[in-house]
Amino acid sequence: MELSQETEKYLNFISSHPVASLQEKQFSDIYQDLINILGQHNKLYYIDSTPIISDSQYDELFAYLKSAEEMFPHIIRSDSPTQRLTYQLQENFQQAEHIIPLLSLENSYNGDDLTAWDESIKRLYNKQKEQEPTSHEITYVCEPKYDGISIELIYKNGEYVQAITRGDGYIGEDITENVKTLLSVPFYLKDRSLSLRLRGEIVMTKKAFERVNKEREQNNEALFANPRNAASGSLRQLDTSVTAKRWLECYVYQVLEGRPDGMEKHEETLDFLKEQWFLVFPWRKHCSTIQTVISLCTDPHTKETFDKKEIDFDGIVIKVNNLSLREILGETNHHPRRAMAYKFPAKQVVTRLASVDWQVGRTGILTPTANLEPVLLGWVTISRASLHNAEFIKEKDIQLHDSVWIQRSGEVIPYVVAPVINARTGKEQEISIPEKCPVCQTPVVWSKTDIHIYCPNATCPAQIKGKIAYWVSRDAMNIDGIGDSIIEQLVDQKLVKNVADLYTLEEPQKRIQMMAMPLIGQRKFQLIADELRKSKNSALRRVINGLGIQHIGKKMAQIIVEAIANKGYSEKKDFGVEDLERLLTNDEFLRSIKGIGSETIISLEVWFSNEDNKQMLDALVKAGVNFSIFDLRRKNIEGKLSGKSFCITGTFEIPRKVIAEILTKHGAIVVDNLTQSTDFLIVGNDPSSKLDKAKEQQNTIIIEGLDKLETRYPFLTDDIQPMKLFAEQKEKKKKEMPKQQGLFG
Numbered sequence: 001m002e003l004s005q006e007t008e009k010y011l012n013f014i015s016s017h018p019v020a021s022l023q024e025k026q027f028s029d030i031y032q033d034l035i036n037i038l039g040q041h042n043k044l045y046y047i048d049s050t051p052i053i054s055d056s057q058y059d060e061l062f063a064y065l066k067s068a069e070e071m072f073p074h075i076i077r078s079d080s081p082t083q084r085l086t087y088q089l090q091e092n093f094q095q096a097e098h099i100i101p102l103l104s105l106e107n108s109y110n111g112d113d114l115t116a117w118d119e120s121i122k123r124l125y126n127k128q129k130e131q132e133p134t135s136h137e138i139t140y141v142c143e144p145k146y147d148g149i150s151i152e153l154i155y156k157n158g159e160y161v162q163a164i165t166r167g168d169g170y171i172g173e174d175i176t177e178n179v180k181t182l183l184s185v186p187f188y189l190k191d192r193s194l195s196l197r198l199r200g201e202i203v204m205t206k207k208a209f210e211r212v213n214k215e216r217e218q219n220n221e222a223l224f225a226n227p228r229n230a231a232s233g234s235l236r237q238l239d240t241s242v243t244a245k246r247w248l249e250c251y252v253y254q255v256l257e258g259r260p261d262g263m264e265k266h267e268e269t270l271d272f273l274k275e276q277w278f279l280v281f282p283w284r285k286h287c288s289t290i291q292t293v294i295s296l297c298t299d300p301h302t303k304e305t306f307d308k309k310e311i312d313f314d315g316i317v318i319k320v321n322n323l324s325l326r327e328i329l330g331e332t333n334h335h336p337r338r339a340m341a342y343k344f345p346a347k348q349v350v351t352r353l354a355s356v357d358w359q360v361g362r363t364g365i366l367t368p369t370a371n372l373e374p375v376l377l378g379w380v381t382i383s384r385a386s387l388h389n390a391e392f393i394k395e396k397d398i399q400l401h402d403s404v405w406i407q408r409s410g411e412v413i414p415y416v417v418a419p420v421i422n423a424r425t426g427k428e429q430e431i432s433i434p435e436k437c438p439v440c441q442t443p444v445v446w447s448k449t450d451i452h453i454y455c456p457n458a459t460c461p462a463q464i465k466g467k468i469a470y471w472v473s474r475d476a477m478n479i480d481g482i483g484d485s486i487i488e489q490l491v492d493q494k495l496v497k498n499v500a501d502l503y504t505l506e507e508p509q510k511r512i513q514m515m516a517m518p519l520i521g522q523r524k525f526q527l528i529a530d531e532l533r534k535s536k537n538s539a540l541r542r543v544i545n546g547l548g549i550q551h552i553g554k555k556m557a558q559i560i561v562e563a564i565a566n567k568g569y570s571e572k573k574d575f576g577v578e579d580l581e582r583l584l585t586n587d588e589f590l591r592s593i594k595g596i597g598s599e600t601i602i603s604l605e606v607w608f609s610n611e612d613n614k615q616m617l618d619a620l621v622k623a624g625v626n627f628s629i630f631d632l633r634r635k636n637i638e639g640k641l642s643g644k645s646f647c648i649t650g651t652f653e654i655p656r657k658v659i660a661e662i663l664t665k666h667g668a669i670v671v672d673n674l675t676q677s678t679d680f681l682i683v684g685n686d687p688s689s690k691l692d693k694a695k696e697q698q699n700t701i702i703i704e705g706l707d708k709l710e711t712r713y714p715f716l717t718d719d720i721q722p723m724k725l726f727a728e729q730k731e732k733k734k735k736e737m738p739k740q741q742g743l744f745g
């Protein structure tokens with residue numbers, strides 16, 4: 001039967017069969033049909049954009065299915081559309097690995113960039129042809145560059161099993177439950193024999209963005225800056241029912257694994273994805289030459305067309321159409337050569353420059369920031385913008401109260417481009433370049449290149465804060481929970497004077513001092529401690545980047561590690577900090593690395609000859625931070641309790657969760673359910689029946705109370721005591737507080 005007829009049949013059925021009087025047999029007979037019908041309407045609405053029934057008819061069918069399922073819950077099937085609204089409350093997001101790394105794309109901004117890319121592709125291809133005669137035509141497919149959240153979708157035997165955020169490309173967060181709530185992500189593929197890994201982007205439509213923000217405004221909640229942030233915030237919700245209400249959509253554009261044999265063109269992949277019930281944006285252009293690509297990208301009409309669409313696009317992605325060429329082209333450090341992103345030119349606006357602040361960064365450089373009359377730029381109201389450096393102000397002759405052009409490209413902070421000279425009124429004033437560091441008052445110095453002024457005091461609190469913020473940042477050690485305000489307190493209270501000191505925060509005295517700080521309670525402290533512990537196993541490239549050596553950023557750190565590995569050091573099991581220091585101060589080794597210039601070599605020499613830096617490295621090694629060339633991320637924590645399993649029951653002086661965290665820190669496994677193989681049961685007040693069970697088991701040792709635990713494992717005292725003390729103090733404070741008066745006396 002045709003879908004429209006079948007839908008009509010069931011709409012009639014539900015109006016003559018109220019759920020209350022529905023028999024189980026009747027329902028089970030029509031259940032699968034209802035699921036199929038709703039599934040097909042979903043596809044028509046979300047994937048094909050051609051709904052054939054009204055929203056209210058869809059809602060009617062859906063509501064009927066839902067109430068009937070509530071009456072007969074035992075027959076609920078996992079592919080029912082109601083199962084998307086799982087209302088799952090998750091504790092946190094688990095990390096998940098991308099078996100195939102999700103690389104990012106190289107950006108291009110103009111025709112020259114694209115021509116250079118086309119030439120490099122052709123050069124590589126011709127070289128390959130010399131070795132192995134092949135003949136392929138190189139043509140391109142242009143598709144929109146979605147400005148959303150990049151994800152991986154995994155299907156096994158035709159069934160949706162997992163969704164992972166991009167993260168750093170290698171490891172992301174498992175957002176399976178959240179993505180399940182998106183109606184544009186099919187539960188099943190059309191072809192149920194397929195297992196696929198796909199790449200796509202989750203976006204929020206402009207309409208949904210406005211609706212969400214209006215709602216937030218009414219509830220006095222902070223507004224999202226743009227649809228991309230709104231999509232990100234909506235996706236990373238522990239309560240999936242929030243995600244479900246945010247009208248997110250998922251577009252797919254790449255098959256990472258599982259593409260059926262015989263497919264030769266990227267265009268066929270897109271058609272295949274659509275066929276398998278995915279949402280694929282209908283705009284795409286096949287271009288035979290790079291000239292056609294350039295005309296398309298740089299034609300203002302293309303951008304205008306995109307601006308009218310319901311989704312934010314920040315550029316065009318150009319992909320080599322012939323799939324077999326893709327393997328030949330390979331990839332650079334971060335980017336596949338087979339594709340290139342063309343970024344739309346940044347938006348510019350004019351506003352007035354009200355005043356200038358000077359901020360001291362981690363290297364001591366003073367960066368001028370303009371305070372502006374607020375102005376809308378894209379989706380965001382801008383009130384501050386970078387003025388780059390002291391020389392820029394002089395060179396462009398930027399003055400206070402000038403009208404200035406502001407620009408922003410991509411995610412980067414907006415910056416001042418130039419003053420509008422003919423808008424001057426004569427009331428402008430010169431911007432004075434500071435003579436002293438605004439933080440520590442040390443007289444500033446001009447850099448050798450005469451571009452920046454900087455504070456030469458290495459112990460300037462602003463520099464220390466900047467260095468720590470850099471160490472914990474996503475591209476470096478990726479340590480969650482240590483935001484700017486916490487760094488501020490840690491440095492101001494002198495708990496931390498370099499990055500190595502972060503690893504001493506668990507010392508009892510520091511722990512107590514920290515837990516007394518505003519914004520940090522027991523839970524927050526534990527989170528920070530866990531994150532720091534985890535960070536010790538970070539890859540060497542992250543550690544090198546985190547040190548913040550001038551000229552050594554994320555990319556250079558990666559190049560260095562690769563060069564070390566290529567020199568055969570990946571075989572050296574005991575590679576450590578001494579090897580690293582020796583190599584990074586070895587001129588010959590450094591000069592052999594492509595991409596390293598003399599400035600970087602000098603910078604390394606200066607850094608390693610500084611005694612404070614050397615001491616800090618020693619302290620990092622002592623703290624257990626990884627300096628080996630192996631990636632330790634996936635290794636389990638080795639500790640004194642490795643291999644031992646614990647179960648906890650009853651109440652203690654400190655929460656059970658904290659005890660569990662202390663035990664896992666030392667390598668133990670903590671389980672919720674007691675089994676034959678559980679080694680220990682720690683028993684507090686009012687234990688559950690687990691105690692009785694443990695008494696009957698031969699293998700499980702019962703430990704009564706934390707004191708006994710400490711007697712057995714004295715090394716736990718350092719962790720348990722401060723927690724007990726903190727709990728005691730909290731209890732005391734609670735008792736001292738006057739009884740809260742009810743609102744009405």
Ligand code: IVH
Nearest residue numbers: 104105143144145146150201253317336339
């Ligand atoms: S292809 C190996 N196609 O843009 C090629 N990426 O760095 C993988 N993006 O994070 C990417 N729209 O998530 C591709 N149509 C599109 C895209 C797209 C948006 C994202 C991607 C990546 C970023 C570029």
